[in-house]
Amino acid sequence: MxxxxxxxxxxxxxxxxxxxxxxxxxxxxxxxxxxxxxxxxxxxxxxxxxxxxxxxxxxxxxxxxxxxxxxxxxxxxxxxxxxxxxxxxxxxxxxxxxxxxxxxxxxxxxxxxxxxxxxxxxxxxxxxxxxxxxxxxxxxxxxxxxxxxxxxxxxxxxxxxxxxxxxxxxxxxxxVRKEIDAHIADRFLEAVWREALWLVKDGIATTEEIDEAIRMGFGLRWGQMGLFETYRVAGGEAGMKHFMAQFGPCLTWPWTKLMDVPEFNDELVDLIAGQSDAQSGHHSIRELERIRDSNLIGFLRALKERNWGAGKVLREHDERKAAAFFGATDSAPKAAPLEMAHMQVLPGWIDYNGHMTESRYYFANSETIDAFLRLIGAGMDYVAAGHSYYSAETHIRHLGEAKLGDRLTGTIQIISADEKRFRSFVRIMKGEDCVATIEQLCLHVDMAAGKSSPASAEVWAKLKAVADAHANLPLPEGAGRAVGQRK
Incomplete structure (x- = not known):
């Protein structure tokens, strides 16, 4: 529930x-x-x-x-x-x-x-x-x-x-350990907002120029390092103490008007609103939201790839979700195709037609094969030890359509296997419908020698157990077909 x-x-x-x-x-x-x-x-x-x-x-x-x-x-x-x-x-x-x-x-x-x-x-x-x-x-x-x-x-x-x-x-x-008016972030933003109002009122800068100063400069640094870490880097090898010694005296200079607020009257409101309209009025609010979201996605995904800042939160959230989705896959041989991967068609997976793009079918196959390799003991630890399976030949058939939000399952059937290779047949399922099949030949490789070699005894034993369980399954429809070959 x-x-x-x-x-x-x-x-x-x-x-x-x-x-x-x-x-x-x-x-x-x-x-x-x-x-x-x-x-x-x-x-x-x-x-x-x-x-x-x-x-x-x-x-x-x-x-x-x-x-x-x-x-x-x-x-x-x-x-x-x-x-x-x-x-x-x-x-x-x-x-x-x-x-x-x-x-x-x-x-x-x-x-x-x-x-x-x-x-x-x-x-x-x-x-x-x-x-x-x-x-x-x-x-x-x-x-x-x-x-x-x-x-x-x-x-x-x-x-x-x-x-x-x-x-x-x-x-x-x-x-926030101690309660205070406006908490932490908004107090900081309020200080920036007050100074920005003065810069516009005094004719120093327009709303657009202030926004450019933020998004072309320090705003990009703040998004990944915040304030204090940014200034620590600015202090060079000597760090924060050097920065404080160098810039601390500025706190007594009349640079800002943080305690002095411009009169909030119709004239100021009209000035700010007029400049903002000139800056952004050619977009609707919903358009601006979508532009903002798209930019944030790119920035957040970059941070996620580096496991840094807000990107670390996204990674940890994925890890928690992954346990629920990937825990439902098969973990032992059975006389049926093994369910190896659960996926969902994400916004970055679709093309200009609104369908799942070509490369993502190969990605779905890779997710399924990688999960199978982990199952037989040929995961990343095995690769780190100098051995891996390389794909030597791949044949994909597109049988249906997958669109944004569709949930997909990758299953694998082992058609044949020996100590040096296996031939797999992956089905990408959308519910009961098969939207694609990918037939692949994978060779076991000694990476140091740069040539094919027998798998370790442990890996071969696990692979053989699956192959034996699948030995009596019917040959999948479409297996062995070439491009354009008649049924």
């Missing part, structure tokens, strides 16, 4: 939370009195469906069930976790918490508030210990950070349970 999350408030942030939970296999109930909420949340989820799977290298869980309900009671009944994302009005949040806790006692309630302290949120609540801050960043379905801020009234075990739930949906819970 799927776990359930309740999302109270269906704006940009609430919609992002809904998408994050939904695409990670949770059932989601959304409450928002806005009659446009289903459309708005639906559009956010549509963007998320295109974006979030592109960060994963293992299949996403089966998507949960999404429902829009007319009352808070309907939303929270049966929920394991509740995320409040209503407007930043403390009195409104208090009323929402009171309604929730009337019908859902003992359930964790995270608040998306960007400014209020948890102790303020907990005032007059029946169960203050279940309410805490879980402050995300837009887009919630892509960016992993969630600032988790408790007060002394929160039992440590409740906060640990909340953090574990956030990790399960691929987020990075940053435990």
């Amino acid at each position: 799927a776990r359930k999350a309740a999302i109270i408030g269906g704006g940009v942030i609430g919609g992002g939370w809904a998408a994050r939970f939904l695409l990670n296999g949770w059932d989601v109930a959304v409450f928002d009195p806005d009659p446009e909420a289903p459309r708005k949340v639906g559009e956010v989820i549509a963007n998320a469906r295109q974006a979030l799977p592109a960060l994963s290298d293992v299949p996403m869980p089966a998507e949960g069930k999404l429902s829009f309900v007319s009352t808070i009671t309907e939303a929270v009944e049966g929920s394991e976790y509740i995320q409040e994302s209503v407007s930043e009005r403390l009195d409104l949040k208090h009323r929402v918490f009171a309604q929730i806790q009337q019908v859902a006692p003992g359930v964790l309630i995270g608040s998306s508030t960007s400014g209020f302290k948890p102790s303020e949120l907990q005032e007059k609540a029946p169960e203050p210990g279940m309410i805490f801050v879980a402050h995300p960043f837009n887009p919630v379905y892509l960016l992993p950070l969630a600032e988790v801020v408790p007060s002394p009234k929160n039992p440590p075990e409740a906060i640990e349970r909340a953090k574990e739930i956030l990790r399960e949906i691929g987020m990075f819970p940053l435990h």
Whole structure:
């Protein structure tokens, strides 16, 4: 049975939370009195469906069930976790918490508030210990950070349970040890925002020029190293102490106006809004979201390849998901094709026709063969010892279509085998339908000698056991066919 999350408030942030939970296999109930909420949340989820799977290298869980309900009671009944994302009005949040806790006692309630302290949120609540801050960043379905801020009234075990739930949906819970207005990240952003307003008001820079300064320079460094690690590198071999000695005196110079706020009047608003329209008004908000998501995917995937920063969170989330998907494969010989790989067609797998692209069929075959090699003891440890199986000949047949989101299974049948080679027949299945077959001849190679050689006794024994189990299976339809050969 799927776990359930309740999302109270269906704006940009609430919609992002809904998408994050939904695409990670949770059932989601959304409450928002806005009659446009289903459309708005639906559009956010549509963007998320295109974006979030592109960060994963293992299949996403089966998507949960999404429902829009007319009352808070309907939303929270049966929920394991509740995320409040209503407007930043403390009195409104208090009323929402009171309604929730009337019908859902003992359930964790995270608040998306960007400014209020948890102790303020907990005032007059029946169960203050279940309410805490879980402050995300837009887009919630892509960016992993969630600032988790408790007060002394929160039992440590409740906060640990909340953090574990956030990790399960691929987020990075940053435990803020002391509550403070605006937490950590928004306090920092507020300082940058104040200075940016002065630069525009004083005619020093336009909104576009400020954005260029960030995204062409230090913003790229911050995305991978943050602030202090960036400055540590700037200190050279002498490190942070040298940097502080060199730039510390600047703190007393009148470079910034951090404690001085420009008058927030219509003139300033019109100035900022006008420049922003000139900068980005030729794109709709949904277009800008998709552009942003595509750029973030590329950046996050680069970090993931290097197991660095936010990319490390993505890798760890994949590892947790992989246990569930790959644990269902076969682990011993049987008199039937072995189920070796579970896959899902991701956004990066499709071509301009919307179909799974040619190279990904070979990738699916490789995933299936690699899993089989691990099964017979010829995995990466075997390769490190100087031996491997090389593909010598491959024949693929396309029998059907696979499209974005389709779930695929790779099965393998061993047609023949000896100490130096095996001939495999891989079927790429979409449910009961076979969308492709890949017939392949693999040679066992001594990599140091650069030539074929007999497999180790242990590997050959395991390979032979599978080959013997498959010996009486019918020859697969299409096996041995050449390109263009008639049936």
